[in-house]
Amino acid sequence: MRKVCLFVYNPISGDNTIEREELIEKLDLKLPEYEAQVFETTGEDDAIKIKMEFDRVRPDLVMIGGGDGTVKLVAMALKEVEVPLCIVPLGSANGLAKCMGINTVEDAWEAIRNFNLHPIDAIRINDEICLHMADFGFNANLVKKFESVDGRGMLAYIKSSLSEIFTTEPKVYRLNIDGQSREVAAKMLVIANGDQYGTGALINCRGKMDDGKFEIIALNPESAKDYIRMTLAMFKGDLEEQNSSNVFRCETCEIENPEEVEFQIDGETMGKPSKVIAKIEKAAFQFLTSKQYAACQKDLS
């Protein structure tokens, strides 16, 4: 008997270059042992509907065709159940998929064939789940700007415009980690589970998604030299060694945002919360990763 896979498909993710029918054809071809049940997201109450569809279909595998926001939706919907998840990167940036070594749709088929199942931590931020990155500051502003314009494929481009950090003023945040309180000034304050953005920028080069910890990264480049060094370090993977960045590794952290800076989680805007509480949830999900994911983890240890 064929195994059943629930394919959650977001029709508006990314550039819409692959149509739903084309995907199903590919799925039949590449993974003949699975029978796919497709659930298309609508943008309204999707988490509740995905859970209902899951209960109806009882799949052996859930594939997520979309970007980080769609993965977040599925994670919120299925946080109480144990089922293998696999991302089919159809978003515009696909930062989380890239952290798992899944850069293309082909990589996703391969990950399913190899079935390399990996526990992945989640960060509970207030009532939300973050699997990839959340941040205060200029990136959250970019995400907000993007949501108000047409053409989602522009996101990758906008997200790569790191230069905007240069003109941003630093803001003060109050961090409370292990009972110790400190103030940091930063142009961008990141809460990171993954290691890289969809552009390949390594914001959290020592970040591992299965170590029961997350990182807070405060970026505050002040001069043109700082900015250039920081940008190069993001591609070399040694951002932690730069003076303009400060990294805190933790299991829980309370962040006060007295200047009411914009906040985003996995590409979804969250307004300007005055305080967030972030807490790691170790091995919250089981994801299929590519072989490259294991290789990358070895390099970092």
Ligand SMILES: Nc1ncnc2c1ncn2[C@@H]1O[C@H](COP(=O)(O)OP(=O)(O)OP(=O)(O)O)[C@@H](O)[C@H]1O
């Ligand atoms: N049918 C739909 N119509 C409108 N919005 C939708 C629909 N389905 C899902 N959404 C919304 O799409 C968003 C998620 O998009 P997602 O992040 O996956 O794509 P992306 O922004 O192109 O990718 P990435 O995060 O990788 O840049 C969520 O806010 C979700 O509510």
